[in-house]
Amino acid sequence: MGGGGWAFAWGPQDDDDSIAAIHEALDHGVNWIDTAAVYGLGHSEEVVGRALAGRSNRPYVFTKCERVWDENGQITSSLKADSIRRECEASLSRLKVDTIDLYQIHWPDPEADIEEGWGAMQKLKEEGKVRWIGVSNFNPAQMARCASPITSLQPPYSAVSPDIERETLPYCQQHGIGVIVYSPMKSGLLTGTMTRERVAAFPPDDFRRHALAFQEPNLTRNLALAEKMKEIGARYGRTAGEVAIAWTLRHPAVTGAIVGMRSAAQARGVLGALEFRLTPEDLT
Numbered sequence: 001m002g003g004g005g006w007a008f009a010w011g012p013q014d015d016d017d018s019i020a021a022i023h024e025a026l027d028h029g030v031n032w033i034d035t036a037a038v039y040g041l042g043h044s045e046e047v048v049g050r051a052l053a054g055r056s057n058r059p060y061v062f063t064k065c066e067r068v069w070d071e072n073g074q075i076t077s078s079l080k081a082d083s084i085r086r087e088c089e090a091s092l093s094r095l096k097v098d099t100i101d102l103y104q105i106h107w108p109d110p111e112a113d114i115e116e117g118w119g120a121m122q123k124l125k126e127e128g129k130v131r132w133i134g135v136s137n138f139n140p141a142q143m144a145r146c147a148s149p150i151t152s153l154q155p156p157y158s159a160v161s162p163d164i165e166r167e168t169l170p171y172c173q174q175h176g177i178g179v180i181v182y183s184p185m186k187s188g189l190l191t192g193t194m195t196r197e198r199v200a201a202f203p204p205d206d207f208r209r210h211a212l213a214f215q216e217p218n219l220t221r222n223l224a225l226a227e228k229m230k231e232i233g234a235r236y237g238r239t240a241g242e243v244a245i246a247w248t249l250r251h252p253a254v255t256g257a258i259v260g261m262r263s264a265a266q267a268r269g270v271l272g273a274l275e276f277r278l279t280p281e282d283l284t
Helices: 015-027 043-052 081-095 111-126 140-144 168-175 196-200 218-234 240-249 264-274
Strands: 032-034 060-065 067-069 075-077 100-105 130-136 152-154 178-181
Touching: 015 043, 015 264, 043 060, 043 081, 060 081, 081 100, 081 111, 100 111, 100 152, 111 130, 140 168, 168 178, 196 218, 218 240, 240 264
Parallel strands: 032 060, 060 100, 100 130, 130 152, 152 178
Antiparallel strands: 067 075
């Protein structure tokens, strides 16, 4: 929803389609939105603010700090206390909210400043500017450096990238840290609608053009996995994407899955995942 023209874009995006996707999701039971300041260099937060204006069924709103950019759109990292405070104020303004429900450090970078950054997050919580504080893309050793309880971790997790099962998910279970996973459909690979032709036609500013999961021989393997998920979903009238999401939700450490939606139609294609769960036989 951040649109094109920045370092990690997914290509151009129509804001009205984004808002329609948010409304479709909210109207069918979704009660939280995750975004970040850096998505579209502030644009995604602005779109969320527009989408929520005048809505009576307001969701929880989660966003992130630590990624900053200059007037030329060059993205850098900062965990300095004064930077985090400025970023929080800017996000509150773009989102048009008085309080951010969950504020997250986007990346543990620069790693030397984790303690300073986390201390700044604690102060924002004490002041009521944010309700809860969490982290994203942290490993267990980095989480252990945070001096107060962490509400949540946001890591990448999918059937294509299950790495966090080894150490990170057990750590979160042990320490009572909620886990909201991102890319459960591996950036669209496991939706059941991705094809080699679509991959070849990605616009120049779509980061997926260079992602390893979209390169051979990985692409062939991942598309075959998506076909298997499509086959399992067909038994229940579900999409491959819903199966991919259910695969992440099967893990007892996982609280929720972040699902990207670019249109109301895409939202309808995954909303069944709110209730769909896989059987042991499906998982086998």
